[in-house]
Each structure stands twice: as C-alpha cells, then as structure tokens.
Amino acid sequence: MVKVTCRKCNETFTLNIEENTLDEAIEMLKQTKGFECTAGHHVELGSPMDYWTIHPETIYEAEPMTEGDWLERLKATVANGTVWDTQELGRDFEIAGFTTGLCVGRDRKTREEVCFDYGASPSGKRYYWRIS
Numbered sequence: 001m002v003k004v005t006c007r008k009c010n011e012t013f014t015l016n017i018e019e020n021t022l023d024e025a026i027e028m029l030k031q032t033k034g035f036e037c038t039a040g041h042h043v044e045l046g047s048p049m050d051y052w053t054i055h056p057e058t059i060y061e062a063e064p065m066t067e068g069d070w071l072e073r074l075k076a077t078v079a080n081g082t083v084w085d086t087q088e089l090g091r092d093f094e095i096a097g098f099t100t101g102l103c104v105g106r107d108r109k110t111r112e113e114v115c116f117d118y119g120a121s122p123s124g125k126r127y128y129w130r131i132s
C-alpha cells in the first residue's frame with residue numbers, strides 16, 4: 001500500500017500494489033494505456049503516472065487478509081450479500097458455461113437464467129456472486 005496524489009483531481013488515496021515492489025508497480029503503471037482514477041473516477045488515456053504522484057515514504061505492507069475477512073468483505077459488496085462456493089453453485093444452478101470471465105447458469109427452482117462473476121479467496125477457493 002502506498003499513498004498517491006492525483007495531480008488532476010488533487011485527491012490523495014491509497015494504492016494497493018499487492019506483492020509488487022514500488023519499482024515494479026511504477027513500471028506497470030507506466031505501461032498502462034488508459035485508466036480510471038481511483039480518487040476522482042475521471043477516465044484518461046495514457047499512463048496513470050502522467051497524473052499520479054506516488055509518495056514512496058508512505059509505503060506499508062497491507063495486513064494479510066484472512067479467508068473469513070475476505071469472504072465478509074465480498075459479501076458486503078454483492079447483491080443480497082449472497083455468494084456461492086463451487087459446490088453450492090452446482091447445487092442451486094445448472095451451469096451453462098463460462099464466457100469472458102463470467103459464469104452463466106439457470107436456477108434449478110425458478111428456471112431463471114443468472115449471470116455470475118467470480119473470484120478466488122486468499123486460500124484459492126472460488127466464490128460466485130450474481131450480477132444479473
């Protein structure tokens with residue numbers, strides 16, 4: 001985690017550089033061609049480094065997230081706070097397939113077609129949540 005100030009919107013925010021060193025993170029930002037500013041949500045073509053000032057003295061390690069914290073945080077952001085693990089998903093839905101990072105299935109009870117997004121927890125377990 002490192003503090004970043006955007007010179008366009010003049011906001012300061014915390015950037016999660018994950019497992020990267022600051023140099024690696026900056027290198028990736030330099031190669032990014034187009035982004036949405038984390039602070040001001042303005043969309044720009046070109047590298048965030050053309051807009052952002054990184055404050056290297058503020059760098060700190062993020063607390064490692066536990067499985068439980070991760071799941072709680074996920075539930076707080078998804079519709080109805082409902083997520084499925086792979087087993088639960090197969091129990092409740094007939095999975096039609098995966099396309100462009102989404103999973104499409106049909107509710108076994110209501111026959112409703114449902115679209116899911118998914119992500120992996122810190123331990124690598126996959127969870128699904130509805131986006132339609």
Ligand SMILES: [Zn+2]
Pocket residue numbers: 006007008009010011037038039040041042051
């Ligand atoms: Zn900005």
